[in-house]
Amino acid sequence: MNVSKPDSALLLLGHGSTENPDSSQPCWDHAEAIEREGLFGSVHCAFWKEEPNLRQIWPMIEESEVYVVPNFISEGYFTRQVLPRELELQGHTTKRGELLVHYCDPVGIHPAMTGLLTKRALEIVDEGVRPEETSLIVVGHGTGLNKKSTEAIKVQVEAIRQSDVPFARVLDAYMEEAPFVADWRELTDTPNVVVVPFFIADGLHSYQDIPVLLGIESEPTAAASQREVFRQNPYRMDGRTLYYSSAIGTDPSLARVILDQVAYFDEHYRT
Amino acid sequence: MSLAETLSELLPPGTELAFGELALSRSASGVFRARHTQDRDAGALQPIETVRELRELAKNDAAGEYRPLKTAPGLVGGWTTETDCPREFLKRLDAIYPGVFAAACAHAEGRADAVALRATLDRQTGMYRFAGTISDEDARRVVSEVCAAGCLRHVVWPIGVDEAPSPPPRDPGSIPLICLEACTFAVNKARELAKEAFERSQAQAQA
Ligand code: SF4
Numbered sequence: 001m002n003v004s005k006p007d008s009a010l011l012l013l014g015h016g017s018t019e020n021p022d023s024s025q026p027c028w029d030h031a032e033a034i035e036r037e038g039l040f041g042s043v044h045c046a047f048w049k050e051e052p053n054l055r056q057i058w059p060m061i062e063e064s065e066v067y068v069v070p071n072f073i074s075e076g077y078f079t080r081q082v083l084p085r086e087l088e089l090q091g092h093t094t095k096r097g098e099l100l101v102h103y104c105d106p107v108g109i110h111p112a113m114t115g116l117l118t119k120r121a122l123e124i125v126d127e128g129v130r131p132e133e134t135s136l137i138v139v140g141h142g143t144g145l146n147k148k149s150t151e152a153i154k155v156q157v158e159a160i161r162q163s164d165v166p167f168a169r170v171l172d173a174y175m176e177e178a179p180f181v182a183d184w185r186e187l188t189d190t191p192n193v194v195v196v197p198f199f200i201a202d203g204l205h206s207y208q209d210i211p212v213l214l215g216i217e218s219e220p221t222a223a224a225s226q227r228e229v230f231r232q233n234p235y236r237m238d239g240r241t242l243y244y245s246s247a248i249g250t251d252p253s254l255a256r257v258i259l260d261q262v263a264y265f266d267e268h269y270r271t
Numbered sequence: 272m273s274l275a276e277t278l279s280e281l282l283p284p285g286t287e288l289a290f291g292e293l294a295l296s297r298s299a300s301g302v303f304r305a306r307h308t309q310d311r312d313a314g315a316l317q318p319i320e321t322v323r324e325l326r327e328l329a330k331n332d333a334a335g336e337y338r339p340l341k342t343a344p345g346l347v348g349g350w351t352t353e354t355d356c357p358r359e360f361l362k363r364l365d366a367i368y369p370g371v372f373a374a375a376c377a378h379a380e381g382r383a384d385a386v387a388l389r390a391t392l393d394r395q396t397g398m399y400r401f402a403g404t405i406s407d408e409d410a411r412r413v414v415s416e417v418c419a420a421g422c423l424r425h426v427v428w429p430i431g432v433d434e435a436p437s438p439p440p441r442d443p444g445s446i447p448l449i450c451l452e453a454c455t456f457a458v459n460k461a462r463e464l465a466k467e468a469f470e471r472s473q474a475q476a477q478a
Contacts, residue, residue, distance in 0.1 A: 018339040018455065021330050032323065048455075051341045052369035055386075055452050059377035060370050062273055081396065097382075
């Protein structure tokens with residue numbers, strides 16, 4: 001879908017972190033990629049825990065309309081409560097003085113995420129590895145804390161099963177609830193297994209916790225070697241070949257899904 | 272007038288301005304330049320030409336520690352950035368002090384008001400909700416221990432909703448770093464102090 005809105009700004013919202021300097025990087029990367037295409041008058045990011053903060057963003061926007069896309073993996077407490085409250089938004093479109101603010105759905109719930117997950121999984125396996133001999137596991141955090149993200153993963157898994165990519169199996173698994181990602185050997189029966197974390201950014205979960213649960217690291221690794229875990233693919237274990245991807249939100253193609261979410265807004269919510 | 276035009280006007284060719292730890296200047300031919308104030312007159316500096324590299328540079332201090340609060344002192348020096356495009360120059364400044372120039376303009380033009388600390392705290396939900404119970408005395412501690420001690424911004428916001436904000440200093444030689452609303456660090460400190468006070472009162476009640 002082609003979006004061209006030179007008179008509108010695009011604003012990506014991220015969580016950000018006061019401790020992990022990498023957590024906002026994907027958001028900046030996607031913003032930069034979109035900015036390079038010159039589709040919007042300007043492209044901005046704002047964060048809950050970093051700067052520019054959500055509350056500081058309005059004076060930076062000089063266009064008369066802005067599309068706000070939460071760079072979040074699912075609907076939930078943040079996209080439904082915190083972000084609208086901090087930005088003082090009501091419903092899909094809010095008028096702030098001269099500015100029209102369009103609040104789009106979070107990037108992670110767009111149907112295009114299905115294609116992105118599949119693309120990611122096929123990209124990371126070695127050439128010659130057949131999907132028919134490969135299981136794809138989409139991993140989430142699990143537990144009651146964010147039920148919506150568990151739901152979002154289940155939706156994706158079902159959609160990939162229905163798609164024409166013939167993975168032997170497509171499964172959801174979680175760090176803290178069943179089916180546990182730690183049980184990947186029992187959950188799958190194919191020679192190849194691809195694991196893709198359904199997170200918006202890399203952090204302790206994808207650098208340390210999931211690798212330990214998968215058994216590819218024996219203990220949480222030192223900060224300096226965090227990204228190494230993705231470079232050592234494939235992992236050969238117990239006669240199986242395991243491929244471990246970085247968080248889905250770090251895929252450069254997520255920028256496309258952000259644009260898809262803007263187009264979705266115009267088609268479905270714009271009056 | 273756009274923000275970039277305002278910046279151009281504030282910094283005509285042949286002039287200088289201070290902006291936090293940045294020394295801004297514009298050559299007679301109109302080229303904008305920013306560098307660390309400590310490098311104002313330095314000769315050989317590393318030229319930086321992209322927003323991305325500047326953002327990277329502002330990420331950590333000289334000791335390699337993450338700087339989540341961009342207006343905390345401790346920006347590293349040793350570099351210079353130059354461009355003749357005002358819009359690009361503003362983007363580069365935003366990489367170091369995100370949104371700070373826009374806030375100063377909006378406030379000066381009456382488009383952005385300060386938000387009282389109590390209004391900010393009362394809006395919180397979840398684990399930060401408790402911060403709203405803070406005493407005035409502890410709220411003043413937030414300002415002295417978080418803002419005055421570790422941030423270059425001038426606090427414009429008052430504590431109570433009925434109190435008057437503190438106008439930014441007027442200095443024609445600088446662009447003020449102003450704070451219109453308590454940040455996540457101040458809110459966090461407010462929560463911490465409110466919690467401590469609550470625990471103290473519980474302990475006293477039990478004694
Ligand atoms: S609240 Fe205090 S510490 Fe935070 S940005 Fe404002 S002045 Fe700085």
